[in-house]
Amino acid sequence: MAASAGIRAGRTPARRVAAGVSSPWVLRGASVLFVLGLWEWAGRVPVNIAFPTCTETLAAFGEMLVDGTFAEAYAETAGPLIVGVLLTAAGGVFAGLVMGLSPRAEWLGLPVFIVLQASPSAAIVPLITFIYGIGFTAKVFAVVLLSAPVIVLNSYRGIANTPRSLLEMSNAFLASRWQRIWKVVIPAGSGLIFAGLRLGLAQGFTGAVLAELIITPTGVGDLITFYRSGADYPKMFAAILSIILVASVSVTLLQNLERRLFRPEMRAI
Amino acid sequence: MAFSLLVWFAIWEVVGQLDLVSLLPPFSEVITAFPEVVSSGTFADAAWITLQAFLIGMGLSFAIGIGVGMLMGTSRAVGSVMGMWVNIFESSPLTAIVPALMALLGFGLETMIVTVFLFSVWVIALDTQVGVERVNPSLVEMGRSFGATKRVLYSRIVLHAALPELLAGIRLGLIRGLKGVIIGQLLIAVLGVGYLFELYSRNFLMPEFWALLIILFTFAFMASEAVAYFERKVAFYASSR
Amino acid sequence: MTDRASITSEPGVGAPAADGRDPAVRIVDLVKEFPGGVRALGGLTFDVPRGELTSIIGPSGCGKTTTLKIIGGLVDATSGRVDVDGVPVTGPGPDRAFVFQDFALMPWATVLRNVAFGLELRGLPREEREDIARAYVDKVGLSGFEDSYPHQLSGGMRQRVGLARALAVDADILLMDEPFASVDEQIRRQFQDDLLRLLSDENKTVIFVTHSIEEAVYVSDQVVLLTRGPSSVSKVVRPGVDRSGSSDEIRRDPAYLDWVEQIWHELRGYLER
Numbered sequence: 176m177a178a179s180a181g182i183r184a185g186r187t188p189a190r191r192v193a194a195g196v197s198s199p200w201v202l203r204g205a206s207v208l209f210v211l212g213l214w215e216w217a218g219r220v221p222v223n224i225a226f227p228t229c230t231e232t233l234a235a236f237g238e239m240l241v242d243g244t245f246a247e248a249y250a251e252t253a254g255p256l257i258v259g260v261l262l263t264a265a266g267g268v269f270a271g272l273v274m275g276l277s278p279r280a281e282w283l284g285l286p287v288f289i290v291l292q293a294s295p296s297a298a299i300v301p302l303i304t305f306i307y308g309i310g311f312t313a314k315v316f317a318v319v320l321l322s323a324p325v326i327v328l329n330s331y332r333g334i335a336n337t338p339r340s341l342l343e344m345s346n347a348f349l350a351s352r353w354q355r356i357w358k359v360v361i362p363a364g365s366g367l368i369f370a371g372l373r374l375g376l377a378q379g380f381t382g383a384v385l386a387e388l389i390i391t392p393t394g395v396g397d398l399i400t401f402y403r404s405g406a407d408y409p410k411m412f413a414a415i416l417s418i419i420l421v422a423s424v425s426v427t428l429l430q431n432l433e434r435r436l437f438r439p440e441m442r443a444i
Numbered sequence: 445m446a447f448s449l450l451v452w453f454a455i456w457e458v459v460g461q462l463d464l465v466s467l468l469p470p471f472s473e474v475i476t477a478f479p480e481v482v483s484s485g486t487f488a489d490a491a492w493i494t495l496q497a498f499l500i501g502m503g504l505s506f507a508i509g510i511g512v513g514m515l516m517g518t519s520r521a522v523g524s525v526m527g528m529w530v531n532i533f534e535s536s537p538l539t540a541i542v543p544a545l546m547a548l549l550g551f552g553l554e555t556m557i558v559t560v561f562l563f564s565v566w567v568i569a570l571d572t573q574v575g576v577e578r579v580n581p582s583l584v585e586m587g588r589s590f591g592a593t594k595r596v597l598y599s600r601i602v603l604h605a606a607l608p609e610l611l612a613g614i615r616l617g618l619i620r621g622l623k624g625v626i627i628g629q630l631l632i633a634v635l636g637v638g639y640l641f642e643l644y645s646r647n648f649l650m651p652e653f654w655a656l657l658i659i660l661f662t663f664a665f666m667a668s669e670a671v672a673y674f675e676r677k678v679a680f681y682a683s684s685r
Numbered sequence: 686m687t688d689r690a691s692i693t694s695e696p697g698v699g700a701p702a703a704d705g706r707d708p709a710v711r712i713v714d715l716v717k718e719f720p721g722g723v724r725a726l727g728g729l730t731f732d733v734p735r736g737e738l739t740s741i742i743g744p745s746g747c748g749k750t751t752t753l754k755i756i757g758g759l760v761d762a763t764s765g766r767v768d769v770d771g772v773p774v775t776g777p778g779p780d781r782a783f784v785f786q787d788f789a790l791m792p793w794a795t796v797l798r799n800v801a802f803g804l805e806l807r808g809l810p811r812e813e814r815e816d817i818a819r820a821y822v823d824k825v826g827l828s829g830f831e832d833s834y835p836h837q838l839s840g841g842m843r844q845r846v847g848l849a850r851a852l853a854v855d856a857d858i859l860l861m862d863e864p865f866a867s868v869d870e871q872i873r874r875q876f877q878d879d880l881l882r883l884l885s886d887e888n889k890t891v892i893f894v895t896h897s898i899e900e901a902v903y904v905s906d907q908v909v910l911l912t913r914g915p916s917s918v919s920k921v922v923r924p925g926v927d928r929s930g931s932s933d934e935i936r937r938d939p940a941y942l943d944w945v946e947q948i949w950h951e952l953r954g955y956l957e958r
Contacts, residue, residue, distance in 0.1 A: 199524040206525045225547040283448045290449075293619050293668040294661040295626035298638070301645050302653070305467055344789035347759055347777050348803040348854065358805075362793050380537040388539065388631060399543050408547065415544055419536040426535040438836075 227409040235409035236416060244398065245417060252394030255311055256383040259318025263379070264372055267323050271330020271368070276356065285331065292324035300382075300389055309391035314383065317390065321382035322375040329371025333364025366437035373429040380422040469650045474658065477651035481659070486640060494636040497553055498625045501560025505617055509565040510610065513572025514598065517606070523573060534566035538624070542631050556628045556636065563624030564617035571613025575606030607678045615671035622664050707771065708732035709858055709890040710756055715765035717751055725751050727915030728765065733892055733907075738884065740893040740901040743911030744952060749894040750786070750862050752911075756892060757783050757860045769858065779807075782856035786863045788843045790835040796822060796846050797831040803854035821849040824883060841868045841876070848880075852887070859891045865900065873897075877904050878932050898952070902926060902944045903935065910951055920951060 211229050218228025227235075239245050274281045300317050307313035337360045345359045387396020395418050402411035453471050460470030481487055516523040516530075542559055549555045579602050587601045603610070629638020637660060644653040710733035717726040725748040733739045741749045754760040755767055758777040767774045769781065777783075782803070790799050797818050798805075804814035822831055825845040835843055844864055851859055865873045881904060884891060895901050901908045908922045924944045926935060935941055 202521060202525045203528050206529070210529075223548045225544075283451065286446050286449050287452065290661055290665055294664040295623040297623060297627045297630065298641050298657055298660060301630065301641060302467060305645075306465075340785060340787050340789040341791065343759055344783075344785060345806070347757060347783040347785075348806050348850075349777055349779065350806045354806055359791065362791070365793075377535040377537075381539050384537045384539045385627065385630075388543065395540070399540060403543050403547055411547070412544060415540045418540045419532070422536045423532045427531070 225406075225408050227412055231409040232412045232416065235407075236413035239398075239410065239413055239417075248395045248398050248414075249421070250394075252383055252387065252396070255314035255318055255386065256379055258311075259315040259382065260322060260376055260379040262315070263319045263322045263326055263375060267326030267371070267375065268330045268368055271327045271332075271371070272334055272361075274327070274331045275334025275364070276360075281331070281335070284327075288324045288327050288331075292328055296320055296324075297381075297385055300385055303386075304390055313390050314386040314393075317386035318379045318382035321385070322378040325378055326371045326375040329374065330364070330368045333367030333371070334360055336367075337363045366433075369433050369437060373426060373433055376429060377422065377426050380418070380425075384418060467650060469654070473651040474654045477655040478659075481652050481655045486643075487656075490635070490637045490640045493553065493556075494625055494629065494638075497556035497628075497636070498560055498621060501557045501625070502564060502618065502621045504557070504561045505564040505568055505621060506614070508561075509568030509613070509617065510572050512565075513569040513610075513613070514576050514602070514606075516569065516573040517576025517579075518602075523577075526569075527573070530566050530569050533562075534570060538562055539627055539631075542628055545628075546632060551632050551634055553635075555632065556625055559624045559628035560621045561624075563627075564621035567620060568613045568617040571609045571616070572606065575609030575613075576602055578609065579605040608675065608681075611671055611675040611678065615668055615675065618667050618671060619664060622667070626660070706735050709735040709770065710892065711766070711768045711771075712752075712756070713766040713768075715752065715755065715767060716763045717748065717755065717760070718763045724915035726917075728917050729911070731909050731918050731921055733890060735890050736888055737906035738891040738893060738904055739907040739909060740895055740905040741909045741911060742895055742898060742901045742948070742952070743916060744913045745896065747911045747913045747916040749896075749911060753783075753860050753862050753892060753894050756858075757781050759783070779854065780856050781858045781860055782851035782854050784844075784847050784851045784859065784861040784864050786866055788835070788840075788847045788867075790843055790846055792835050795832050795834060796827060796838070799835070799846050800849045800853055803850055807854070817853055818849070821853045822846075824852070825849045826879070841872045844868060844876075848883075852883070857890060859889050861891065861893045863894050863896065866896070873900070874932065880904060881928070898945050898948050899936075902941060902948065908948065910948065922948065 214232075215229040218226055218231065221228075270284065274284045299320060303313045303316050303320075307316055341359050341363060342355070345355045350358065383394075384396050387394050388400060392400055395414060398414040399411055402408070402414060456468065457471040459465060460468050460473065512526060512530075516526050538559075541562060542555075545555045545558055545562075549558060583601055583605055584597065587597050592601070625636070626638055629636040630641065631638075633639060633642050637656065640656055641653065644650075644656065712732070713730050715726055715729040716724070718724045729752060741752060743749055751760060755762050756769070756774065758774050758781065769778075791802070794802070797815060800822055801814040801818035804817060809817075819828075819831060822828060825848055827842060827845055827849070830838065830842065835846070838846070844867070848861075848864065851861075865876050868876065877900060893901075893904065902924045903926065906923065906925075908924060909918055910920045910922065911917070912919045922944070924941070926941050926944070927938060928935060930938065
């Protein structure tokens with residue numbers, strides 16, 4: 176501590192300014208401004224008739240925010256998304272747990288989820304309407320379909336990869352099977368389980384949007400399709416921008432929570 | 445362990461024979477549909493255009509993703525700035541962008557190529573960055589002490605040292621790229637394998653639908669396992685870097 | 686503790702303890718073969734006298750840790766007998782407590798919880814087990830760190846947590862697997878003295894695996910030398926170091942240094958074969 180204070184005291188004002196300028200947040204802010212500027216220029220050229228300028232898009236964004244279009248749309252999208260993610264979280268973590276603890280369940284279930292994870296299961300989405308129609312359930316199913324593999328597989332990996340030394344230690348101190356699972360295996364795997372939930376949320380957003388673009392026009396997906404067919408490109412781009420922001424912010428919030436709860440030092444000792 | 449899939453196929457056959465779910469024909473009918481699907485002219489066209497979009501899009505992803513990833517890994521400033529953008533897009537529902545691409549680029553191959561690229565480039569860049577960051581500085585110093593130029597340093601030493609993470613990123617990128625091409629085609633709905641899916645499901649040709657799906661899933665799985673094979677081959681030095 | 690210095694000429698038969706009690710652990714013809722055909726132990730026979738500190742020493746890979754884990758019931762023997770208090774070992778038990786070489790602490794739990802873990806598994810109510818744990822945390826010199834997490838501690842401190850955890854369950858037999866291996870030399874010597882002090886008022890039998898000859902001679906009443914794998918017992922030695930002096934005096938005592946030399950020569954014979 177004393178050493179760095181000495182270094183800081185020794186920095187000239189110019190150096191301190193330079194150090195401040197190269198701080199990550201300043202650079203990032205600068206990059207945002209740069210991208211917005213580039214976007215504005217591209218829209219004015221115009222690079223493409225369907226490409227609105229930055230200002231047009233932001234204006235449309237503000238309009239939709241104020242007149243409640245966004246509120247209405249997100250209220251519709253949020254329902255299946257939240258229900259789907261919660262369902263998959265509960266069911267998926269449980270399935271991963273069972274697969275991690277039972278060799279038979281692992282044998283039966285793992286190949287299925289590995290295949291689902293690697294494959295474009297989005298292809299199944301159009302089929303959903305045949306069973307679940309075009310309502311709420313169909314959209315929940317789409318969310319579940321896309322988010323389940325990553326949640327299940329991460330939970331499985333967290334449970335199945337408990338450090339051997341901790342297992343040996345609990346054995347040495349006479350832990351029963353349930354004590355071992357509850358007090359050692361699950362806490363040791365909770366980091367990966369949480370990571371799976373974060374990834375599952377991101378996939379859930381994809382499922383929700385896909386359902387709204389393919390199955391039934393509601394919510395944010397409907398906004399996008401509607402404004403595209405009406406050639407109202409500023410509003411279409413604004414809607415797309417909004418879902419990207421909402422998704423990134425929610426996933427980043429989860430990621431920060433994850434980092435605080437599961438610091439790397441807490442993992443491998 | 446993969447033999448459990450056979451058990452699942454057996455269950456599928458039973459479910460289909462008992463007509464429990466209208467969507468699921470007996471597995472045996474799906475198998476007999478394979479030759480019909482594959483030999484049809486529409487399949488050849490669809491597969492060809494899908495493959496084109498996939499390969500070109502992935503090629504772009506590799507080139508740009510690995511390049512940007514290496515930059516991000518070597519320069520802290522670039523890493524922190526680009527990192528913000530890459531992370532934003534990596535966790536976003538990129539599906540939402542596809543309608544915009546359709547408006548900008550139309551309903552053809554270009555849109556599909558860009559979709560594949562956009563779906564896959566982020567994870568490739570991120571994993572490349574991690575791989576480069578993990579390279580032991582002593583390796584780089586060793587190279588410089590023997591007079592290696594920057595080009596040699598990066599292509600010979602850094603690239604090889606970062607290979608495990610790079611391959612992991614490529615594997616994930618392949619999977620996402622494939623998801624991208626399918627989602628793109630589902631939305632565009634007039635081309636490629638996505639169009640075929642639409643066609644089969646609209647006409648309730650379920651055996652054909654599932655046959656096509658299995659073909660697609662098998663392709664995805666084999667591509668992913670091919671990269672995983674190489675990942676395993678370099679894994680031996682992953683922990684001792 | 687006895688201080689009769691002796692080397693037994695017959696390998697494998699320990700000199701009887703001064704008070705003639707039954708050995709705490711008796712091992713006869715212990716063989717361990719791992720799947721794949723690797724024979725780690727080729728027939729060990731030795732006794733561990735009650736209430737004393739016995740160390741097991743030998744070249745790397747000779748199966749010291751395996752032997753310890755078999756005594757602890759964590760690994761099964763392929764053949765042979767391992768009796769603890771006259772009863773054959775079938776698994777871990779409340780009569781034996783283990784101190785692990787890599788600490789095996791739960792990173793998500795505080796020091797206090799880690800120390801109390803053995804008691805927690807036994808079902809002791811929280812207040813009771815925390816009181817006991819606190820006493821042992823103090824005994825190993827970590828008071829003030831009860832609410833710290835393992836990642837906030839140095840290697841030496843983490844090992845002390847492991848030791849406190851093993852002491853807290855009050856087992857008669859303490860099994861220590863190279864407990865001071867990951868600690869630097871200065872701290873290591875301090876730990877050796879601390880261990881001796883700790884054990885002086887507990888009435889435990891300790892089996893201690895180490896690859897440091899000085900350490901073995903310094904702390905032990907009996908030293909069992911193993912050959913390289915598939916190992917057998919080459920010698921059992923009772924150094925009988927005079928511990929009345931200070932730590933430095935002991936380490937300069939000619940008798941102590943002679944013992945170290947002798948054991949070193951003995952082991953070197955095996956390394957060069």
